[in-house]
Amino acid sequence: MKVALVTVGDELLAGDTVNTNASWLGERLTGRGVAVDRVTTVPDRVDDIAGVVREYRDAYDAVVVTGGVGPTHDDVTMDGVAAAVGVDLAPSDEALAYLTEHGGYAADDLTEGTTHLPAGARVIHNEKGVAPGCVIDSVYVLPGVPTEMKAMFASVAEEFAGDEPHTATVETPEPESRLLDRLSAVRERYDVAVGSYPGETVRVKFTGTDEAHVADAADWFRERVETAESPPAAED
Known part of the structure; x- marks a missing residue:
């Protein structure tokens, strides 16, 4: 709708x-x-x-x-x-x-x-x-x-109704301009909507109707960016 x-x-x-x-x-x-x-x-x-x-x-x-x-x-x-x-x-x-x-x-x-x-x-x-x-x-x-x-x-x-949306969010201190390659890659790999919102950190939001698919996309991205918990992993 x-x-x-x-x-x-x-x-x-x-x-x-x-x-x-x-x-x-x-x-x-x-x-x-x-x-x-x-x-x-x-x-x-x-x-x-x-x-x-x-x-x-x-x-x-x-x-x-x-x-x-x-x-x-x-x-x-x-x-x-x-x-x-x-x-x-x-x-x-x-x-x-x-x-x-x-x-x-x-x-x-x-x-x-x-x-x-x-x-x-x-x-x-x-x-x-x-x-x-x-x-x-x-x-x-x-x-x-x-x-x-x-x-x-x-x-x-x-x-007003549609398919129930599911979301997941990843925050990273990396500048948005440095994330372009990984943002592009996650969009190619997963059929989810991806939003990037800069502020004190960059908040990347994943949205879709398949909860598991959204979680997989967020996990894939989280493993490849710097977060508060861990440094970035090697890209593949």
Whole structure:
């Protein structure tokens, strides 16, 4: 299953808010065996939202959109998603009933931003806030407030699944530039994904669906690099 993430908000682009939603969702989806192939941030503009959702909807198994959901003037994500799938926004009796019966809100106090969804969408109720999310044509729309987004994602998480991933990590003090030959060799020998992440040490991560295969690749690489426990072994 391949998924694209779209995060919406001028504040994300301006750096006023750290985009923790993207990293949190990426980690959770990857842990479920889902390949996250795109993460895109767009401003609070209907055309921008519609354009990227339309493109990704055609290219991926699912699109997860967060942010721009609610009653304020810049909450235009539902408008953009509706435009992307070719429908209008319409009152949702289910969303209204949930907010009044379970949320304790008076109907007169609710705005279109909290009761109107793309026509034909499935409601995802917001247990931590006001504005509901929805699912329409493989597009999942979640709020941007992290506590609300996390709770809402939990209610649909089972709809995202793939082969269980297995990982192994090797850390080495060797400079990344000196590892190129062994990184290339391990990729040729083993059918695993290999990521190299430099910092105070270089962290090399091996990922695949076959646990034994991942472990073999990590062991092979570990034997040929310097580690905290031992000096590098001879290469072959």
